[in-house]
Amino acid sequence: MKKLIIVFTFLLFFIVGCGKQNSETTNEAEEENMDHSEPIFPKGEKGSSEYFTGNAYNYGLVSIDSVYTTLVGNVYFEPGARSNWHTHPGGQILIITDGEGYHQIEGEPIQVMKRGDVVKCPPNTKHWHGASPESSLQQMYIVPNTEKGIVNWMEPVTDEVYTNVN
């Protein structure tokens, strides 16, 4: 039952973003102030303030099914925006396609992520990710082994944690 609730919450968040696939970049996305170039994907749907601090937008690329068992999407974080702390039962792979951001696994220092970087977070490991204060971030995510679950959301990342970059 708990698993069902998690999957349903997740689907609610991504269902609109997954509706428009294989399309060209929209005019709206082209008008965004990006660091390097025009965005690859449309901006997507704004993430709930229940799970994000600041403005983060999700665009679904591959939805959940039993064949590929892999969820893929793109998140555009505005400067200063970040996810809450959370875990993924099957782990997560992040691929940065533009801008600069932060990733932190609980108990470890903040890791700075830049265009071209690949970051992995192991299964059931508490982490958060988002843009740096001065730059936006274009971040693709891959959640493998979706039969194990997708995401378990936790508390927001405080300003104290977010600004503790060495």
Added chain:
Amino acid sequence: MKKLIIVFTFLLFFIVGCGKQNSETTNEAEEENMDHSEPIFPKGEKGSSEYFTGNAYNYGLVSIDSVYTTLVGNVYFEPGARSNWHTHPGGQILIITDGEGYHQIEGEPIQVMKRGDVVKCPPNTKHWHGASPESSLQQMYIVPNTEKGIVNWMEPVTDEVYTNVN
């Protein structure tokens, strides 16, 4: 034994490309003549003429392991370059980040792929992919469920098949 040979052949092809992760775009990559912008990832290692027609370069992003069971990488196809026909036991997801290319599942028409497109090929389904004749292609690939296998290479794509675009 057959599975071992397939995995070994695959590892030989990707081992150099996987060696350099989380790095910035190289000068060599920046000098490439791209369609939209500077490449996100380094150019990578040239694919064997045993498996590719023309010049295709692979850069590994996530290598095979038992935790994520997901292989991720980027292929840069020069104009006219394409893979041989092949299958993936766990299927494949392609994400186009720049340029224009072709994807064809056996028995179906050629599908034109552009920046921002997402294309899926089901498990054990014969297909090929590559750049169009006039444009290069930057193509990320995701191979899920790698415990089922990675790739089974087959015959080259003839010019007759490659040029049969409606």
